[in-house]
Amino acid sequence: MTASLRLIDSHAHLDFPEFDSDRDAVFAAMSKANISSCIIPGVSPAHWDRQLQVAHQYACSYGLGLHPWYVDANWQSAIDDLSERLDRHRSDKKLVAVGECGLDKIRDNNWQWQLQALEAQLLLASKHQLPVILHSVKSHEPLISLLSSHSLPRRGVIHGFYGSVEVAKRYIELGYLLGIGGLLLNEDAKKLHKVVETLPIESFICETDSPSMAPKSARGSRNSPLLIGQIVTKMAHLQKKSNVLISERLLSNVSQLFEL
């Protein structure tokens, strides 16, 4: 493989306990596969210390944020904690985003709090001039409406995007990128195939969301950044371009967005 095929996994939770037993081996295998790094998103106050420790140990970039699954009645104190940590780490070059934050209608018993916690994090992204890493599950309409009313200086990415070409275009018009992950490898993900086939490569970055989101062919097994190569190959196939070209563009997109 040539140096031009260097890849970055823009979204991998390598701090999660699923990697505790073999994290060194996973990073070694990544570097062998020319996956030079990954971005580790933050999910909750209970995870942040460990996340930062792993990010620093393996020289990974990271985001700090409150994931919608972890939003509860105490969301305001989590946001205060987040705000304090962002102040503290803002000069750390490895802090590259606010997130992962967002909306999830599948787990919506905390919906009102999700909206408030997300809005607070959009304000923090604006204050700190950082892009946002957004989680959107069955929530594109409310998310698009929130993003339309908060013009963030550095925009961000809709990670693990799944939706129609029309929805994809609305995010792109607002200046956001789409994170394409393992769902693309599912034969029945026709909508997503169409999105990657139709829209310009400038619209995308690639990711695995490890340890979750293994494709159907590997259902039940732990996902890892090593899947990135297959995602890029599938994107190149759908875009009818070479792997080298697509890899270069994806690297340039992710580097620009997060100023890596």
Ligand SMILES: [Zn+2]
């Ligand atoms: Zn995630």
